[in-house]
Amino acid sequence: MHTEPLVPPAGFQPHDRKSPLTDPWEPLYSRKTEGAVVLGLWAGTAHANARGFVHGGLISALCDNAMGLSCARRLGQVSGLVTVSLSVDFLGSAFTGQWLEFDTVFVKPGRTLAFAQAFVTADGQPVARANAVFKVLDDRSRRAAA
Numbered sequence: 001m002h003t004e005p006l007v008p009p010a011g012f013q014p015h016d017r018k019s020p021l022t023d024p025w026e027p028l029y030s031r032k033t034e035g036a037v038v039l040g041l042w043a044g045t046a047h048a049n050a051r052g053f054v055h056g057g058l059i060s061a062l063c064d065n066a067m068g069l070s071c072a073r074r075l076g077q078v079s080g081l082v083t084v085s086l087s088v089d090f091l092g093s094a095f096t097g098q099w100l101e102f103d104t105v106f107v108k109p110g111r112t113l114a115f116a117q118a119f120v121t122a123d124g125q126p127v128a129r130a131n132a133v134f135k136v137l138d139d140r141s142r143r144a145a146a
Contacts (some may be wrong), residue, residue, distance in 0.1 A: 001020070006042045008042075008099070009040070012030065012040050014027060014030075015027075015029055015039065017069065022065070025041065025058065025062075030069075032066040035070065035073060035074050036073065036107070038065060038101060038102065038103045038104070039102040041062075041098060043095065043096050043097060043099055044097075047096070048089075052095060053093050054093075054095065054096070054098075054100065055112070056088070056090060060088045060130070062120075063132070064083055064086050065135045066103070067107075067134070068134055069122070070104035070118075071107055071109060071114040075109045075136065078137065081114065081115035081135065083132060083134055084113070084132075084133060084135050085132065085133045086130065086131075086132045087130065087131050088130045089128060091126045091127060094127045098122040098123045104116055105118065105119055111136065113134065113135060114133070115131075116131070117130065117131050117132050119128045
């Protein structure tokens with residue numbers, strides 16, 4: 001049994017954007033680039049379904065999170081983003097003990113909509129790809145969404 005703490009790959013730091021949704025999945029890590037926020041985690045039992053695969057809901061949620069953060073990074077100062085659509089194609093399986101990365105590889109920012117695509121890998125092997133559209137909120141639309 002592995003008892004030493006797992007260390008993320010070079011460049012990853014503890015993720016600084018906490019959320020009640022992701023709290024049970026901690027520790028999460030992130031690596032920031034000029035145009036993206038790459039999320040990562042060591043898959044554990046809290047991330048798995050009854051068969052030991054990393055749950056598709058976790059993959060979907062973290063894809064949404066990584067793409068939204070990456071869009072915000074590219075847009076700069078925005079009041080917020082709301083997911084309009086999200087699609088995930090599962091290409092393979094991820095298992096407990098593997099390092100998962102959620103890398104946003106494409107962002108097309110706009111004034112009212114932002115588009116993004118992400119790829120998920122488990123120990124470097126493709127697991128999923130995701131596409132999303134986000135509504136860019138201004139102060140007026142942010143108050144209306146609340």
